[in-house]
Amino acid sequence: MTPEILARIATARAARDLSDLARLAVASTAQPASPTERIREARRLRELANQIVDLVTLAEALGGAGWEEITEALGRRDAATVEQEFGEDVAEWGATPEAALEAAAEGHEALDDWYARHREDQDPELPTPVADLLHRL
Template sequence: MTPEILARITTARAARDLSDLARQSVASTAAAINPAERLQNARRLRQMATQLVDTLVLAEALGGTSWEEITEALGRRDPGTVAREYAEDVAGWEAMPEGQMVAAAEGFEDLDAWYVRHREDQDPELATPVADLLNRH
């Protein structure tokens, strides 16, 4: 297990959770809930999307993507600023003991099952997109 793989598994979990919450938001479109609750749900979606992006930045940085490429993809201007913003998190993930990474990745197989259940025709036809990470290194 590498920090990059764990970050990618964590990103996949965040994407799954965001998808599930977005689907629930669609289901509550006609529900009789107050505006504050509807806005709170939307804010939670935005927070989860931000968390997904942040974890994906970590995965890319841990995988060797340059800060210039990451900065450009984020629509930002200064790679040094972006690198500094994520430096502490990157260092923390790099310093994580192997056993802690393995424990944090437990249950990743559930993500593959979730993907297969929710896959639509236009999505890549993969049976184990998350488990395939472990075969990369």
């Protein structure tokens, strides 16, 4: 297990949560709710989407992507600012002991089960997309 793989598993968990929350938003479209409730629900979706961008960025940095490439992909201009923004997290995740990485990844199989239950015909036919990360070593 590497810090990069753990970051990708964390990304998959966040994507699952975003998908589930988005489905709930669709389901509640006709439900009575206050403007405050609807706006908070929409903000939560945005927060999760931003968290996914941060986790993908972290995983790419841990995987060796350069700050210039990451900066460009984020639509930003100053690589030094992006490195400063993410550098501490990259160092922290990179220093995580193997046992802690393994513990944090426990339960990843549930993500593959979730994918299998929610997969649509146009989605890739991958029986274990998350577990496959562990075989990338």
